[in-house]
Amino acid sequence: MLGIIRQKVGAGGASLLRTRSAVSALRSYSSAGKEMTVRDALNSALDEEMSADPKVFLMGEEVGEYQGAYKISKGLLEKYGPERVLDTPITEAGFTGIGVGAAYHGLRPVVEFMTFNFSMQAIDHIINSAAKSNYMSAGQISVPIVFRGPNGAAAGVGAQHSHCYASWYASCPGLKVLTPYSSEDARGLLKAAIRDPDPVVFLENELLYGESFPVSAEVLDSSFCLPIGKAKIEREGKDVTITAFSKMVGYALKAAEILAKEGISAEVINLRTIRPLDRSTINASVRKTNRLITVEEGFPQHGVGAEICTSVVEESFGYLDAPVERITGADVPMPYAANLERLAVPQVEDIVRAAKRACYRSVPMAAAA
Amino acid sequence: MANWVIRSRTIAHHLNKKMGSLGFLNLSFWNSTSNSFHSSSSTMPLGDNHGRPYAIFGDSATHFAVRRFKSTEAARESDTKYFNQDAGDQALDFPGGKVEFTSEMNFISESADKRVPCYRVLDDNGELIVSNNFVQVRKEVAIKMYSDMVTLQMMDNVFYEAQRQGRISFYLTTLGEEAINIGSAAALSADDLVLPQYREPGALLWRGFTLQEFANQCLGNKEDKGKARQMPIHYASKKHNYFAVSSPIATQLPQAVGAAYSLKMEGENACVATYIGDGGTSEGDFHAAMNFAAVLEAPIIFICRNNGWAISTPIEEQFRSDGIVVRGRAYGIRSIRVDGSDALAVLSAIRTAREMAISEQRPILVEALAYRVGHHSTSDDSTKYRSVNEIEHWKTARNPVNRFRKWIERNGWWSDKDETEHRSSVKKQLLQAIQIAEKTEKPSIEGLFSDVYDHLPSNLQEQEEQLRETIRRHPKDYPSDVPV
Numbered sequence: 001m002l003g004i005i006r007q008k009v010g011a012g013g014a015s016l017l018r019t020r021s022a023v024s025a026l027r028s029y030s031s032a033g034k035e036m037t038v039r040d041a042l043n044s045a046l047d048e049e050m051s052a053d054p055k056v057f058l059m060g061e062e063v064g065e066y067q068g069a070y071k072i073s074k075g076l077l078e079k080y081g082p083e084r085v086l087d088t089p090i091t092e093a094g095f096t097g098i099g100v101g102a103a104y105h106g107l108r109p110v111v112e113f114m115t116f117n118f119s120m121q122a123i124d125h126i127i128n129s130a131a132k133s134n135y136m137s138a139g140q141i142s143v144p145i146v147f148r149g150p151n152g153a154a155a156g157v158g159a160q161h162s163h164c165y166a167s168w169y170a171s172c173p174g175l176k177v178l179t180p181y182s183s184e185d186a187r188g189l190l191k192a193a194i195r196d197p198d199p200v201v202f203l204e205n206e207l208l209y210g211e212s213f214p215v216s217a218e219v220l221d222s223s224f225c226l227p228i229g230k231a232k233i234e235r236e237g238k239d240v241t242i243t244a245f246s247k248m249v250g251y252a253l254k255a256a257e258i259l260a261k262e263g264i265s266a267e268v269i270n271l272r273t274i275r276p277l278d279r280s281t282i283n284a285s286v287r288k289t290n291r292l293i294t295v296e297e298g299f300p301q302h303g304v305g306a307e308i309c310t311s312v313v314e315e316s317f318g319y320l321d322a323p324v325e326r327i328t329g330a331d332v333p334m335p336y337a338a339n340l341e342r343l344a345v346p347q348v349e350d351i352v353r354a355a356k357r358a359c360y361r362s363v364p365m366a367a368a369a
Numbered sequence: 370m371a372n373w374v375i376r377s378r379t380i381a382h383h384l385n386k387k388m389g390s391l392g393f394l395n396l397s398f399w400n401s402t403s404n405s406f407h408s409s410s411s412t413m414p415l416g417d418n419h420g421r422p423y424a425i426f427g428d429s430a431t432h433f434a435v436r437r438f439k440s441t442e443a444a445r446e447s448d449t450k451y452f453n454q455d456a457g458d459q460a461l462d463f464p465g466g467k468v469e470f471t472s473e474m475n476f477i478s479e480s481a482d483k484r485v486p487c488y489r490v491l492d493d494n495g496e497l498i499v500s501n502n503f504v505q506v507r508k509e510v511a512i513k514m515y516s517d518m519v520t521l522q523m524m525d526n527v528f529y530e531a532q533r534q535g536r537i538s539f540y541l542t543t544l545g546e547e548a549i550n551i552g553s554a555a556a557l558s559a560d561d562l563v564l565p566q567y568r569e570p571g572a573l574l575w576r577g578f579t580l581q582e583f584a585n586q587c588l589g590n591k592e593d594k595g596k597a598r599q600m601p602i603h604y605a606s607k608k609h610n611y612f613a614v615s616s617p618i619a620t621q622l623p624q625a626v627g628a629a630y631s632l633k634m635e636g637e638n639a640c641v642a643t644y645i646g647d648g649g650t651s652e653g654d655f656h657a658a659m660n661f662a663a664v665l666e667a668p669i670i671f672i673c674r675n676n677g678w679a680i681s682t683p684i685e686e687q688f689r690s691d692g693i694v695v696r697g698r699a700y701g702i703r704s705i706r707v708d709g710s711d712a713l714a715v716l717s718a719i720r721t722a723r724e725m726a727i728s729e730q731r732p733i734l735v736e737a738l739a740y741r742v743g744h745h746s747t748s749d750d751s752t753k754y755r756s757v758n759e760i761e762h763w764k765t766a767r768n769p770v771n772r773f774r775k776w777i778e779r780n781g782w783w784s785d786k787d788e789t790e791h792r793s794s795v796k797k798q799l800l801q802a803i804q805i806a807e808k809t810e811k812p813s814i815e816g817l818f819s820d821v822y823d824h825l826p827s828n829l830q831e832q833e834e835q836l837r838e839t840i841r842r843h844p845k846d847y848p849s850d851v852p853v
Contacts, residue, residue: 057634083634089664094657097623104612104624105562105631128617129624136615138596139820140607173821197823229826276826 041183045190060112096122113149130199131174151203159333164298170275179245183213188226231278237267255351290321300328489708495775545742548769552715560639584806622658629667648679662732676741697734709737710769
């Protein structure tokens with residue numbers, strides 16, 4: 001049964017994406033106007049890092065012969081051979097432990113989870129073997145490993161395939177947690193993650209794989225790298241700050257468009273990194289706009305939004321003109337039925353309404369109760 | 370015979386194709402080993418050999434690193450491995466290879482008629498049994514083995530008592546398994562990586578970790594190379610190629626396979642030795658590690674200390690197989706069972722296993738049978754679940770240290786005088802080590818914040834400054850004997 005689901009997850013995502021012509025990742029230095037899908041961005045980043053450093057190798061289910069469950073590792077087996085692209089047996093606990101052991105001895109593994117939902121079977125190795133080792137061994141054992149794969153909700157895959165793990169991993173000291181949105185994010189952050197000496201959890205999104213984004217020549221260069229721990233202001237604004245990561249960045253940008261037509265200028269921050277959170281960018285923005293909405297797909301309790309809200313309360317309380325609101329997924333395991341699923345994840349309208357509440361354009365939720 | 374030639378050409382061709390993209394593949398080192406152990410394929414102690422590649426490519430000149438193949442090639446290889454062309458009519462093709470069919474319905478019995486025998490070299494009186502293939506040991510090595518076994522035993526007793534006196538918070542002993550600890554350590558080279566479970570400080574002792582260093586770790590002072598981050602007995606020493614002891618059980622097993630894979634990729638003349646107890650083999654990680662080690666053809670030795678008890682769980686409640694050794698075949702891993710109380714048997718088996726692991730790039734499983742004489746740890750009182758007589762019997766009649774002593778005394782390499790001198794010297798060193806460790810300062814608060822990441826992140830930097838500032842402002846609220 002699981003086999004069927006896994007296959008379905010691979011094939012089903014594509015149909016829901018906006019179809020744009022996918023341009024292959026050519027190393028051309030012509031001026032902007034170049035577009036690249038997130039899939040190709042990840043593939044090219046892996047390719048370049050594996051080419052630059054022979055210690056980098058990829059490991060996971062279906063990454064080799066099958067070209068990757070989501071085709072992220074397409075062509076890599078053929079180019080680098082089975083020693084550097086390992087198809088693993090089905091044991092997340094096993095291959096995660098093996099990856100950590102290889103990293104202990106100095107290799108730089110990239111461990112792919114078919115989805116981060118399956119990382120639950122390996123979470124002991126991620127936390128107790130990887131995250132804490134440098135500290136517990138007083139710097140003798142470092143773990144330069146990257147755990148990557150799709151995270152969060154896809155479409156119509158139910159509760160065990162839709163969980164967002166951003167706050168799970170971001171709560172653990174010793175890990176770095178990255179959440180790319182665009183192709184530029186995907187390339188720059190994956191390269192940074194592979195080069196980083198600490199263990200990195202790299203949370204992708206299945207529905208973003210097929211989306212195309214413009215990429216400049218600088219982004220296409222093989223030395224391109226984005227700093228870990230730095231958020232990006234995707235859209236400047238002055239009335240309300242909206243923070244988001246991964247797929248929700250796209251939703252927040254759409255909401256900002258709608259809000260602009262109604263005279264509300266929203267500043268959209270693409271977090272890019274969840275741990276370490278870019279508290280200074282967030283706080284600087286809130287000190288400018290005085291209002292904050294946080295957006296995430298995951299569950300509300302102990303979520304990323306809760307941490308951001310606390311950071312702002314700790315550092316910029318006096319600047320807030322309205323309570324901080326968090327937009328999150330519903331506090332229920334993800335239902336399968338399409339109508340219920342739509343209700344269980346944030347939609348653009350939810351972000352728009354929350355921004356209006358923050359700007360006192362509509363009645364606060366508490367007063368309406 | 371023509372079959373073998375054709376196949377070897379195919380493999381050579383396959384490897385040649387790979388050479389282009391894998392610049393670091395280096396075949397020549399397989400040919401020589403720097404060990405003193407006599408290694409000629411004709412005397413390799415392989416049981417029921419179904420014409421495995423080792424025997425075929427027996428001579429050093431054609432020692433290939435048998436790389437991982439794609440599934441169909443592996444199937445073709447196992448065809449020729451297990452039976453000859455004449456069986457063509459009686460065999461069915463399946464993924465994974467040809468299988469002969471039978472019209473007799475037979476279930477493989479859940480257990481063999483006899484238990485797998487265990488290999489031993491010295492009898493209970495320390496006399497050499499006439500045995501084949503055991504590794505000769507020079508006088509200096511034998512003396513070091515014996516004195517380290519005694520040191521280990523004494524360290525365990527002294528530190529256990531220290532815990533009882535409240536001087537350290539926790540301890541666990543290796544009593545009854547000194548021969549496994551020291552015998553295995555002596556069989557390895559300093560370049561081999563050791564991933565311990567937690568009952569193998571002897572391997573670290575053998576490699577040169579001092580009694581003072583053991584004490585510093587247990588007492589958590591600033592001299593501990595581990596910066597006092599870990600609870601007692603969780604030793605780690607990169608310098609000695611001894612990875613950190615980690616509390617979750619069996620996690621070291623897949624990590625060890627990964628480390629072995631790393632050695633393999635770098636073409637090192639070394640292997641990984643990882644330890645596990647009987648109880649630990651029930652963990653999922655054991656299965657994944659064994660399976661992977663076989664598929665990846667990793668140069669690793671799995672050393673299972675089957676000491677009969679997992680805290681209070683006896684082996685009858687742990688598994689129903691004939692110990693751990695029989696599981697090796699289930700994963701396609703060569704295995705052996707040894708008498709864990711016989712230091713020479715342990716040394717011989719593991720030295721041989723090391724040879725095979727490195728020259729053939731394969732995993733080996735060694736099950737060492739023993740008895741856990743001590744309690745599980747200082748948090749346990751084993752008399753609650755087993756008889757005192759049983760413990761006493763193993764402590765005296767089956768004591769591995771005494772057995773080895775008889776052998777070296779018989780060789781004229783050790784005397785009562787040596788014994789008394791050694792024991793009193795070690796006792797003095799141990800008591801001194803603890804005293805010094807207790808008087809040594811605790812680590813400074815800088816140690817609270819460093820090593821979470823490779824570089825100190827800004828938030829922790831801020832917190833450290835805030836902490837120092839607070840201490841500066843309220844000195845009387847901060848303990849005066851703890852360094853800032």
